[in-house]
Amino acid sequence: MQKITRFPRVDGDLGWLETAPDTNVAFGPRLKGNHEFDYVVIGAGFTGISAAMRLAENEPSARIALVDALRVGEGASGRNAGFLIDLPHNMNFAKTGVEHARSLFRLNTFAIERLRQFKDRYAIPFWNDAGKYMAAHEESNLPGLENFAGMLKHAGFDHDLVTGPELTRRLGTPYYRSAVYTKGNVLVNPAALVRGLIKALPRSVTLFENSPVQAIEYGPPHKLKFIGGEISTPIVVQATNSFVEQFGKLPNRIVPIFTYASLTQPLTERQLAQHFKGVKPWGLTSAHMAGTTVRFTDDNRIFIRNTYDYLPELRSTGDELDAAWRQHRASFEARFPFLKEVTFDYTWGGVFSITQNHEPAFSRADEGVYVISGCNGVGVVKGTYLGYYMADYICGIESDDLSFILENSNPSWVPPDPLRFVGARARIAWAGVTAKGDV
Ligand SMILES: Cc1cc2nc3c(=O)[nH]c(=O)nc-3n(C[C@H](O)[C@H](O)[C@H](O)COP(=O)(O)OP(=O)(O)OC[C@H]3O[C@@H](n4cnc5c(N)ncnc54)[C@H](O)[C@@H]3O)c2cc1C
CATH class of the missing domain: 3.50.50.60 (FAD/NAD(P)-binding domain)
Incomplete structure (x- = not known):
């Protein structure tokens, strides 16, 4: 038994x-x-x-x-963060080959289209064909972005490089130096x-x-x-x-990995008019694997996800949620210093499983x-x-x-465990250090 x-x-x-x-x-x-x-x-x-x-x-x-x-x-x-990602993710195309990447892309788009059919048939709300930005704030994380753009080019996947005032205009924040935009990603309320x-x-x-x-x-x-x-x-x-x-x-x-997310209250008409005029809902993942995922949602909230942890019990405590909340506040205020008065309505954690070779x-x-x-x-x-x-x-x-x-x-x-515990915690700690301002 x-x-x-x-x-x-x-x-x-x-x-x-x-x-x-x-x-x-x-x-x-x-x-x-x-x-x-x-x-x-x-x-x-x-x-x-x-x-x-x-x-x-x-x-x-x-x-x-x-x-x-x-x-x-x-x-x-x-x-989760609600990204329906069409492109192969966290992959080294150079290692696995372009055909492998194309097969994954075909499977991903098959799944997205299948979900889309159900969304249409059952009028499931909060589906947005917004695409996705992969972005870097730190100069030291630009090579990660360039590497991603290089792989996309090599495999023939459409993408745009967006920088400077154009990136600020699209995101409503000047925080990021550079981003790679790909259009096939869908943003949803996953629940x-x-x-x-x-x-x-x-x-x-x-x-x-x-x-x-x-x-x-x-x-x-x-x-x-x-x-x-x-x-x-x-x-x-x-x-x-x-x-x-x-x-x-x-x-x-x-390896089960915990990560955490927060969602703000909806921005007011005044905040939208002042800071997000013409900004459409967007979703952004980080050029650094330990960086922050951010979204400006269809219902005018800001979503923040970061902080990894290895919790052998597969559940988090109040202390862990509180630590994640504090990191989310810091990440949010760094990106949106003009929204300091906006509070988080929700903070939660979740666990997903990763494998060594992906x-x-x-x-x-x-x-x-x-x-x-x-x-x-x-x-x-x-x-x-x-x-x-x-x-x-x-x-x-x-x-x-x-x-x-x-x-x-x-x-x-x-x-x-305990080797898995030690290895996972060490990798998470090191990744957090190198991500710097992209967390
Ligand atoms: C904060 C966060 C952000 C993420 N962002 C993204 C993203 O943007 N895009 C993306 O694609 N993925 C994202 N992920 C990962 C994604 O959520 C998971 O890969 C996905 O949910 C896996 O789906 P699943 O059905 O396999 O697992 P789950 O959704 O975990 O479903 C497994 C189910 O099994 C049930 N279960 C477990 N044990 C038992 C038991 N003993 N008896 C009965 N039921 C049991 C659980 O209750 C659970 O509902 C994120 C994850 C987190 C935590």
């Missing part, structure tokens, strides 16, 4: 969820009593929802359960999007919220234990992101046990296509894209 000892929790005030429509609506009951399903997907984030939806498309008569420890939108899928997807689930998918899996007795049939309930199933898909190790089928492959985990781990994890901070899009193709893999539907995913899903080994 595989017992689960670490469970997802709500870390802080979840700004996207609280500003999404139908925040308080429950989509599914708690799982109680004994049930049998043909498939069980654990994790109702972008990955799990996509897997459940595609399984239902492939086998319309199958009975599918989708279970989550939290409410939909409370997991990392509803806590609104992931919750909106629930409307697209067919009747053959039964969603159970607030239902943490407490233990699994592996079979098949596999028996998933809940408090006051059990599901028996021949096939289980684990789409639990950073909690994957709890289920015992993917040891020493991922390859995700996507595998049949045992008979009737399938595992997806390691979305490396770009899981909105990556989780969407991995979930989709996992369903195809299970149902025996072959394609070039599935073959590509299978060939490129071999996350390299990472040491267990």
Whole structure:
């Protein structure tokens, strides 16, 4: 019996969820009593929802359960920065080759277009085809930007270099020296999007919220234990992101990393007129890997994300949230010194899984046990296509894209704790030092 000892929790005030429509609506009951399903997907984030939806498309008569420890939108899928990134991210094209980059681009755009269809069909709000800036404030971080622009050029991906007064005009702040703008990225309220997807689930998918899996007795049939309930199933898909190790089928492959976000109150008409006249909503990631992600949102708020941490318990404390809040204030006031009176309405944390070689985990781990994890901070899009193709893999539907995913899903080994703890903390500390004013 595989017992689960670490469970997802709500870390802080979840700004996207609280500003999404139908925040308080429950989509599914708690799982109680004994049930049998043909498939069980654990994790109702972008990955799990996509897997459940595609399984239902492939086998319309199958009975599918989708279970989550939290409410939909409370997991990392509803806590992230809301970038649907089309271009390969954190990649060294020179090392992996241009064709590899193009394949990832094709998969990313496939996922974005699939999400777009659901957005259109179910009128999911806060979707903006705004593109994305990658920007640098520090001169020492300009080479990172130039390197990115060079790789885009090499692979033939469209991009613009934006600097000086033009960059200030577009962002409403003169903070950044230079930016690379790419147009295919979409900005969303991720909680609104992931919750909106629930409307697209067919009747053959039964969603159970607030239902943490407490233990699994592996079979098949596999028996998933809940408090006051059990599901028996021949096939289980684990789409639990950073909690994957709890289920015992993917040891020493991922590093769970915490990061934090804040969302301000909406700017007033006066503040908008004074400082953001003509500025359209935008999203910006940093040229430095430890730098700050910033957005000017559709509802006129500023979003800030930074601060990484390795928390073995997979949950944050009030002290950690407070430290993140202080860093967010400093980063916000450095970029928008003219908005010092603006407060943060929400500050929260979330955990995502990274792998050493940036390859995700996507595998049949045992008979009737399938595992997806390691979305490396770009899981909105990556989780969407991995979930989709996992369903195809299970149902025996072959394609070039599935073959590509299978060939490129071999996350390299990472040491267990305490070595992983020491290594992760050291890398995070060093990255923070070199990022300087880009944090
Ligand atoms: C602050 C922040 C900013 C980010 N920014 C971006 C971004 O801009 N773009 C991007 O693409 N990615 C971003 N990411 C990463 C992104 O959020 C993840 O890659 C993505 O959410 C992964 O989706 P998922 O469905 O695999 O995992 P999750 O959304 O984490 O879903 C896994 C689910 O499994 C459930 N679960 C775990 N254990 C159990 C259990 N025992 N029983 C039942 N259910 C369980 C959890 O409750 C959770 O809902 C960011 C992450 C954070 C934290």
